[in-house]
Amino acid sequence: MLLDRRAVLEGSSLLLAGAALPWPALASRRRLPDFYDEIEQRTFRFFWETANPKNGLVPDRWPTPSFSSISAVGFALPAYAIGAERGWCTRAAARDRTLTTLRFLWNAPQGPARAGTSGYAGFFYHFLDMDTGLRYRDVELSSVDTAILLMGALFVGQYFDHDDAREREIRELSQKIYARVDWNHFRADGRAGIAMGWHPEQGLIDRDWSGMNEGMFIYILALGAPVHHVPANSWDAWTASYGPFWRGEGATRRLAFAPLFGHQYSQMWIDFRGIRDAVMRQAGFDYFENSRRETYANRAYCSSNPMGWRGYSRNLWGLSACDGPGNLELPYKGQKRTFFGYAARGPIDEPDGRDDGTIAPTAALGSLPFAPEIVIPCAATLMRQPGLFDRYGFKDSFNPSFNYEGVRLETGSVDPPHGWLAKDYLGIDQGPILLQAANYRDEFIWRYMRRVPAVRRGLTLAGFSGGWLAGGRAQRG
Known part of the structure; x- marks a missing residue:
């Protein structure tokens, strides 16, 4: 399915704006809103309190x-x-x-x-x-x-x-x-x-x-x-x-991989800003900028919402690997749709793309250093989702479109007005939230x-x- 042209153009214009903001220009933004302190502290407590102390x-x-x-x-x-x-x-x-x-x-x-x-x-x-x-x-x-x-x-x-x-x-x-x-x-x-x-x-x-x-x-x-x-x-x-992974032109040119964790895991450890290998010297930008562009592409896809899922918007987005309601085929808006349990998710027009309406907080928040101007509003919106933010920060994922009752779930629960909500916190999804906030701050x-x-x-x-x-x-x- 084709993306809505307006959303794609919006994403492209934001990418153009983003490409003009090198990291030093973001120094004044490194103070996060007060609510982010609570996100970080609760996420830290997941590791501190659930580990086996022995x-x-x-x-x-x-x-x-x-x-x-x-x-x-x-x-x-x-x-x-x-x-x-x-x-x-x-x-x-x-x-x-x-x-x-x-x-x-x-x-x-x-x-x-x-x-x-x-x-x-x-x-x-x-x-x-x-x-x-x-x-x-x-x-x-x-x-x-x-x-x-x-x-x-x-x-x-x-x-x-x-x-x-x-x-x-x-x-x-x-x-x-x-x-x-x-x-x-x-x-x-x-x-x-x-x-x-x-x-x-x-x-x-x-x-x-x-x-x-x-x-x-x-x-x-x-x-x-x-x-x-x-x-x-x-x-x-x-x-x-790399060949089949290239997408876009100009300011949207990038090496794409649909689930955002693929762009986060290396870069939460290694500072790729300003360093380039042979491929990126030829491309004219670094891997940090590549991940910035891919973060914007993930948001543009969710804003366009080609599959018509409930809840997706410019401030509620983020597709990555996460829990889901289960491997099921169910009717949705007159069509048969496939839902998944734990799976990698991302824009359907990118490598390893899969979209069943499930949003993972780690997707956006793990990209905080790449694009704080779109991640922070998303984080604020996620905080307002019923039941999502709890003891150890954000539960793994949620799906506003999945409001089916009487089906066998792989995990989580369904509240018909609000959809499916994961039960668990996952260590590999908590990590990017905490580490990338630390990278963004200092x-x-x-x-x-x-x-x-x-x-x-x-x-x-x-x-x-x-x-x-x-x-x-x-x-x-």
Whole structure:
């Protein structure tokens, strides 16, 4: 279906305005409205209060009883530092929780066995038992979820810089956990790229990380690794498949990927402002600007609302991966429509696009640094949605169009006047909300990650130059 021309033109004009506002021009906007303090503090409390204090593992979701998501643990590590900076916990408490987590990760059993381990070759399984820390059922050894965990570990290795025994141990464990990872385990069988996962039962997953999605930072970490690094030309395997992902012209020209989390996960850790690889030097803008344009495109799509869902508007938008009511086919406005449970969502005219009327707060709020002028009004509107903002901030998602009664839901509940509302908070969706607010306020995550030698090394070996990388060298060690 074609987008409404007026909404597309509106989005284009906003993009043009956005492209003319480099980050320094936004400095005066870094003070967020008072209501955002409450969003951040409640989101912090999700990680602080739901983690297992004995091992630092964080549940995939809450309040539904859940296994731990290793990527949620990665988001929790900087969350503790944010809490210490904002006065929501003491630095000592944040330090001790961080150290507990890193000690567990370093000592957790590794090996190729199907059971009784937490990971292999330095990587961790996607999900772990909350208490034992061992592989949950038959989940995959995950390259991307381990990468999020490593980013969190590298961050705390910079943040905890005091000269005392516990903070020194945090720094040492951070480096040891990262150095242990053998990235070439995911490049067996002559692959140029890095595989998405591995099972001890079947081996590597067929699909590699390629195109435009959340996998960008995997290659940066793998290139920058001090021991088991990948060849310097591995970045080419990532960018070589960009072709089908290009969309738009002029100020809307961008590498598109429909779910917004794919544009957020690398950039909440790595400051891509002003640095460019060969592809972006040719394009004439950087990946930060690319994500800004894609944020506007997501909003323009929801404003146009080609599928006619209830509730979408210029201030109520945001499509990404999130919970949904369930995998169902039901009538909607005289047509049969398909709804989904947990799934990646985004504009239907972009790669991996899928739209069933479900909005995820993490989609817009995770893009705060890219486009604060449209994200903050959306956040204010989300605060007014019945039942959405609660104990730990925003519940994962909601769908105003799904007001069916008597159907079997995968999760959540239906209030006919307002539609479907998720039951749970998800760690991987809470993380972007909190970390990106910290980046917007004072570049908190970016400032410390710019100090990580491996990040600078990986970017330089991938061909990035300019900006804060000027004068850096791509040496190992």
